[in-house]
Amino acid sequence: MVVRYYQDLLRFCSHNVKDADAARDVVQETYARFLAAQRDGDPPAIQPGAVLRQIAKHLLVDRHRRAVVRAHESIDELQEFEQPAAPRHLQPEEALASMQVIRAYVGVIESLPQRCREAFVLHVFDGLPHAQIAQRMGISYSMVEKHIVRAMVACKNCERAQAASTKRTGDRTL
Structure with a gap:
């Protein structure tokens, strides 16, 4: 039933991630979370496509936040005067x-x-x-x-x- 939303979800994720493998990973995690919620007893979604898209949006936001946190220069690459001082x-x-x-x-x-x-x-x-x-x-x-x-x-x-x-x-x- 929810398999029919796969291509739409993949396009949505590919548009936001710009990396086909990463988009597939997000879609896979989206389906895993959707199915886990159903297995845990959540009521079936009236609009599963909307629920899947919402889960994907949250995963994309989380992915973006992690990327921002990780985006920094290596301390080894900084000049000595640029390195942060010890506390x-x-x-x-x-x-x-x-x-x-x-x-x-x-x-x-x-x-x-x-x-x-x-x-x-x-x-x-x-x-x-x-x-x-x-x-x-x-x-x-x-x-x-x-x-x-x-x-x-x-x-x-x-x-x-x-x-x-x-x-x-x-x-x-x-």
């Missing part, structure tokens, strides 16, 4: 700066008094609430708050120092 976080200078910031924060945390550092690590890295930290360390809730505030102030001062250092470095490169 900023992968740039050597950025990675070095990140490591320096991490080392500065680790240094600040390590320089805290032992009990203060312990409370801060339990709160920030282990995610424990103040009450659990107080219980675990055997100190008051108020003392936990003081330790954490002291550590956060130290980290904030480190952040300010890093920002000032970055600003001074940025000024020299201008």
Whole structure:
């Protein structure tokens, strides 16, 4: 029954694709999807020719979209100055700066008094609430708050120092 639409569908696809083999592939996929829909229990089409053409249109659009996505120059063929740069976080200078910031924060945390550092690590890295930290360390809730505030102030001062250092470095490169 739907075989009679084959030639019309092939002409339609050939007109849009300009490649006989590709047009035949689209028609074949169109019929495969049409028959799969019928097998899956979709009601029979009142106008199978229109349904086939609609499926073919969708397949042609998908084919065009894939072709657009794939249409790019090989990175190996680009001149060095035309090649895209690596993402900023992968740039050597950025990675070095990140490591320096991490080392500065680790240094600040390590320089805290032992009990203060312990409370801060339990709160920030282990995610424990103040009450659990107080219980675990055997100190008051108020003392936990003081330790954490002291550590956060130290980290904030480190952040300010890093920002000032970055600003001074940025000024020299201008």
